[in-house]
Amino acid sequence: MKPADIAHLHSISAPSLAPDGSRAVFTLVRPDLEEDAYLGSLWSVATDGSERPRRLTYGLRDRAPRYSPDGRWIALLRPDEDKRAQIHVLPADGGEAWKITDHPLGAGAFSWSPDSTRLAYTARIPEEGRYVDGTPDKEPPRRITTFKYRIDNLGFLVDRWQQIFVSAPIDPSGEVGEPVQVTDAEADHGRPVWTPDGTELVFDASLHSNRDRDLYQDVWACAPKEGAELRRITRGDLGARSVGLSEDGSTMYFVADELGADGTDFVGRVGGLWSMPLDGSGEPRRLTGTEDPRVSGLGTLVTDRGVLVGVENRGAVELCRVTPEGERVTLLGGRVEVQGFDHAGGVTVAVAAGEHDSGELYVVEDGGARALTSFFEGVEPLPVTELVARAPDGHPVHGWVSTPEGEGPHPVILMIHGGPFAQYGWQLFDETQVYTEAGYAVVYCNPRGSSGYGQEHGRAIIGSVGSLTATDLLAFLDAALEDERLDGSRVGVHGGSHGGFMTTWMAAHHGERFRAAISERAVNAIDSFQGASDIGAFFPEPLYGPPESWPKESPLTYADQIDKPFLIIHSEQDWRCPLEQAQRLFVSLRRRGHEVEMLLFPGEGHELSRSGLPSHRVARFEAVLDWWRSHL
Template identity: 35%
Template sequence: MSRRLEPQDLYAIKLVEDPQIAPDGERIAYVKAEIDRQTYDYHRSIWVITVDGTQGRRYTAGDNDTTPRWSPDGRSLAFLRAPAGEVKPKNEDERDRGIAKAQLWVLPADGGEARQLTRAREGVGEPEWSPDGAFIVYSAEVGEPDDPEAEDASLHDRRVPAVRTIDRLWNRFDGKGWIYERRSHLFRIAVGGGEPEQLTDGDWDDGSPAFSPDGRQIAFTSDRSEERWSWPANDIWVLDVPTKRLTRLTDETVYAGSPAWSPDGRRLAFTASPRRHEDGYTDLMVAQADRPGSVRRLTENFSPTFADTCIDDQRAFHGSPHLYWSPDGARVYSQAAGRGATLIYAAPSGGGIPRAVVEGQCRVYGFSMDRERRRMALAISDPSTPGDLFVQGTAEGGQTARLTDLNDELFRQVELARPEEFSFTGAEGWDIQGWIIQPSPHPNPHPQAGEGKSERPPAILEIHGGPMAMYGWSFFFEFQLLASHGYAVVYTNPRGSTGYGRDFSAAVSHDWGGKDFEDIMAGLDAAVARGWIDPQRLGVAGGSYGGYMTNWAIGHTDRFKAAVTMRCVSNLASIFGTGDLDWILTIDMMDGVPWKNLDWLMDRSPITYVEKITTPLLILHSDRDLRCPISEGEQMFTALKLLGREVRMVRFEGQSHDLSRSGHPRSRVIRLRHIVGWFISHIRTEVIRPKGELARAGAAGE
């Protein structure tokens, strides 16, 4: 008999990450990610499996091995190895060797001893092989700390508070902290060993390296514009390795993703979005490798955006898509997100309508292709699959074959609910996509569950962050958890969401709390009108922009019996200057600054309407959230407490904006317990838990 999904089941979830198919297309290396329940550490190991799924084994022995990359001849595998938990160097020698950071290793493909190639003080990333297999290029940070004595104090068992002197606007980044002290540059190292050679330098960051087919050039991303510390972005640059000559191909108006060379070495493909005034759309572009200003957009009127913008709670941001050219240079393969699905498309390199190569109701969150572009290794999630490995041929009509089922044991015990897609009419008659997850049948209902039972279940309206992102056909633990406890879950993609074309995603700009709110409420109204949910038992929840909209909703309607706001925005004036990139929100997204447009920003700030809030509110916020600083949640908590309203705040120490996706495992589980416990305590469900049980378990982190 199946049981109900519980918050602690998150500890059992295993995921496939970064699938890399060998050049000959016969084997796939991938990362298996899981949680060590005893230490609360994330463990990652590299596995290799044949494409027919008959032979699979663990390939590396480390506890945090990632980023597998096959050599061009398929005889070696490069990867990054780092400690699984927090490791602090004991002395200057350990610090300088980077023992606490990710380092580059190489391992024979058929087994043998792994060799460590780098010992960089700040660690390394983004390894890429040269075409002849003789070198590996990578990125690494260089530079001195602002306050060396304070940084090194722990090496001598002392505590010295740092004193920071800051003279640039962009100086922090969520999930990382201070970024103004060091710069990321490109290095190359011989596979046989030796000292690395630094290839780039300067007061800017270089990354995403890609060798040209002849190995003489390296394309990479870098922002060397005058605006790099105020409106950060990336251009495409080309380095001629023998002469060190540099060429910038883009015009400093775009935010470019990782470049990919055409087979003849004459063109580069990359994705790009606007540097300023983001419209939520990422284009696929091509440029002549030797001609600045030759950039062509391939995807002018294509609705899916060329980025994986699908949101779930199993993985954080994955960067720009890795692009692949067909052997004849006629097509470029890329991920693109549209109508709730992230799929693989083949776009004609001369322009034209892209063709879906991998289809279905799913999220392809990682992929790679073999040398001849005959096969693809795919990391796929769908509503019943947190993240597994698949393989598919590129020929038309190719079938996707599943190679792993990492969560089979867990899902034999619990029953998952399947989302049902629906559409409805939003503001101005726009067609909007949404989903509803109906509550799972409870295997052992409480004896009181039948008393006063409604034919229609209670429902939680979930609102996604971004706002330029999308809900879709991916596994969402939080949604399944709510469904297993008796709640329907309604979630939609209102205007501002990605995947429906440039105009749709751009429509939210300068209008937070306007027609986007109308769209969201119209989706809820549609679910009520179709008889799916009980209009008297409604809750609302959301994070980031979804937290803003949760706050906004309960300040403009009393329809909800309970609300959960996470990593929220409450005041569009006070967030200015307190986060890592908040000036972009107020200036580009809301067209205002506090000293000129205070009335406008406050008019669209949920805190302005706090006196109207009567809905019991749970506030979840991380104290190291630099994207939406914790002061945003504190303002809501303080105001509601002073007004005598029901409010509770849960603070997560040491966690960032991505708590729900990649935060400390124990904190993630406790977060889930608070969410479901809050709704159970305020909205009757046919699944009744003894009072206090969830709170006690949550406090213990069990």
């Protein structure tokens, strides 16, 4: 795999099944280097495997298709002439789609009413005079009075809150009526779900009076009409999201984190599946434990046999079914990363990526899965080897090594993931493939602090992030270097976000182990991160401890100990780890005359390496390879 081969790494959206389960519709998206964009269209396939997938639409950026409950329509998001996503409706048996929303900033997540006549959806509503005339520098000033006023990859929130709307009845003639705005609070409202009888919408939102100072989020319900009175269902002590309802509408299921007494103790918390009566009686009941696999962000889907969820488990993202009694059954597991799923008519389908592809659609059956698509081509993935090392205290450190062909000895890159509560996993990872093809052995693992190994593992680094994480990383590196094909005298360290934090830390505290370093989108100085990051008001103390400990925990404090060549990569519009984090490190190293470079990408946010412009992703790869070519 070469840098430009990211064009072969397609993705498949969460699928939607026809009500009888006979067909699945999904979006196929690919990076396009000529258009410098991600192009996607709708595809359809029979779930019995009787035909090859066929393209359903020829829009360039269609996404998020959903069948109506009666099977007549498929709703989807498609950009309008201003490139803002609007909901369109397409006849399921073929024909032209027509637009049913016309919001100035586009529409978002939606769901069909039980009678298939309307859609409930979210849309951001801008303050008058903002975001619409193409001259943002001439807009009036923003008056900021809250902590939660902006977010990475979107921008400011306080002048465009996400509200819930209900469309006018679907008219096959293409006539579009005015939608009804259901909510109006100064807060973001999550995807609405209809109750089975169509009388209420259920959604998550933070609407309590202290919402600016904690991370609690409740489940709410209201009638699908203007001025409806909202009814809070949960108790204000969880971070709830991803609501699903039982077939009779009596029970709701949702994913939630326990956040401690003040609502900010979120680091390393294993999100679980919960249930509660929809009428608000009784207490929420947790169905999965804190040491069970963490329930992922793929949502909940209630079936007649239990609730389908994705769970993070030792580098995998598995599809599981959880019964109302809390019994968990793995439906699709092993060396996979499930990316979306649906169930209808007794049929379950899932999109899953693995070691050898970037994701295909499967029918999930007892005892296994049957592929419905085979889009992946153009790249021959190199194999990776699973490895478990032991830290000095005996703790197991799980990860992988990707080794180039040939006897070696090969130079080595120690890669460190972000988070820290995240995981490397069983997937075709473009970073690993590009670097290994270029001749580098890539060593990457899930040290303590990572997700997928239980809450105790995730919270182990609180208050000693750099030191304990480094202990696990070095133990894993040493175990990998026992392979004589790897050259322990030519090792580089490379990571992004929390991985960038650890790269700076490792270069300062364990520089003798490395020839050079690359730090991307990093946290380097906790004190300024608190005020500059979109999550800074809540993040530092739960992870790094009280403010008096921040200098000791900040990699920037030890920059004068770095004596190896250092490349800093950052995005100019990164609001998660703001640009000043890179600038402070660059200036500190540069003032000492140290060999340091800073590569800045305009217009990009924190997610550059995963979803930035295809041209920028290729340029980033080329810069990284050039750096390692020079120093390893």
